[in-house]
Amino acid sequence: xxxxxxxxxxxxxxxxxxxxxxxxxxxxxxxxxxxxxxxxxxxxxxxxxxxxxxxxxxxxxxxxxxxxxxxxxxxxxxxxxxxxxxxxxxxxxxxxxxxxxxxxxxxxxxxxxxxxxxxxxxxxxxxxxxxxxxxxxxxxxxxxxxxxxxxxxxxxxxxxxxxxxxxxxxxxxxxxxxxxxxxxxxxxxxxxxxxxxxxxxxxxxxxxxxxxxxxxxxxxxxxxxxxxxxxxxxxxxxxxxxxxxxxxxxxxxxxxxxxxxxxxxxxxxxxxxxxxxxxxxxxxxxxxxxxxxxxxxxxxxxxxxxxxxxxxxxxxxxxxxxxxxxxxxxxxxxxxxxxxxxxxxxxxxxxxxxxxxxxxxxxxxxxxxxxxxxxxxxxxxxxxx
Numbered sequence: 118x119x120x121x122x123x124x125x126x127x128x129x130x131x132x133x134x135x136x137x138x139x140x141x142x143x144x145x146x147x148x149x150x151x152x153x154x155x156x157x158x159x160x161x162x163x164x165x166x167x168x169x170x171x172x173x174x175x176x177x178x179x180x181x182x183x184x185x186x187x188x189x190x191x192x193x194x195x196x197x198x199x200x201x202x203x204x205x206x207x208x209x210x211x212x213x214x215x216x217x218x219x220x221x222x223x224x225x226x227x228x229x230x231x232x233x234x235x236x237x238x239x240x241x242x243x244x245x246x247x248x249x250x251x252x253x254x255x256x257x258x259x260x261x262x263x264x265x266x267x268x269x270x271x272x273x274x275x276x277x278x279x280x281x282x283x284x285x286x287x288x289x290x291x292x293x294x295x296x297x298x299x300x301x302x303x304x305x306x307x308x309x310x311x312x313x314x315x316x317x318x319x320x321x322x323x324x325x326x327x328x329x330x331x332x333x334x335x336x337x338x339x340x341x342x343x344x345x346x347x348x349x350x351x352x353x354x355x356x357x358x359x360x361x362x363x364x365x366x367x368x369x370x371x372x373x374x375x376x377x378x379x380x381x382x383x384x385x386x387x388x389x390x391x392x393x394x395x396x397x398x399x400x401x402x403x404x405x406x407x408x409x410x411x412x413x414x415x416x417x418x419x420x421x422x423x424x425x426x427x428x429x430x431x432x433x434x435x436x437x438x439x440x441x442x443x444x445x446x447x448x449x450x451x452x453x454x455x456x457x458x459x460x461x462x463x464x465x466x467x468x469x470x471x472x473x474x475x476x477x478x479x480x481x482x483x484x485x486x487x488x489x490x491x492x493x494x495x496x497x498x499x500x501x502x
Contacts, residue, residue: 143194148250153468226391229361235347281340285331365388
């Protein structure tokens, strides 16, 4: 049994992964916790938050093309409202690789939709699932870790998760508790790595529990990145979500005999709204985790901007800011002519974007979604969503 830890920072092989690999990018999220910059008509994944000139979706695609070997190995799942933006930002991806969900039903139906589509032509493929809106600063190590996951998934049939080594007691992330050491190693490259069985998943713990996980050392953040054989994930859906599997596979089979997607459009809004974690991973006894560090951040809310842009000053400011007795603040304006002035504020977020001004304490940014819901409930304010 292999117990040698991975050597981080090594240079990955320039060759495509040995397994037939399809990278599926989930790009249907609304990004409400980044409101008011992220809006219903242009959510977070289509925005550029740093000086790279590339949106979060484009940066995700850039990281994955090398693993797939060509843009044809990429697939994007998104909502109908975002179809044109995906095509605009990823012009090299084949049109048939864009899967449009008739309704947003969370990640489990999206993953199943992609797996069923891949299985039509590549039933022996290994499939990776990647959120569209994450940040990675160490692309070479990211590629190396994903190759490890591909090798493990192909060899073992496991549902492989990639866990991020925690650096602080985050309450906005899910956690993976690792169990026993599994055999590692990539027979094709001879590279050694360590994988573990998964004992349990914990979703967004309170601060005391998160600190306990950090002190324990046996936990990883759930990155939302998964790798598995298409056949393995389909078997898992048949076992743990037979009704969901039957509904969606039946609709896709019915549509395969015609020129429309009528059955899919009718059934998708009726599917349960459930994450892949709850639907499959927490129920399966064939889940493993590879711990990793590659400069990962899920950019889940405005506090992530501080981690992204923090310099030597007391505050993080994008746009013009003048402050008196202000510390630990995040200030953001999309209009270069605007000025944000603050007096006597500590640990707040102030955002001016798209005719909206948001002021929130940094420890309450998770509640932005509740404000967005209030706007949705008021027809005269819904245009600000």
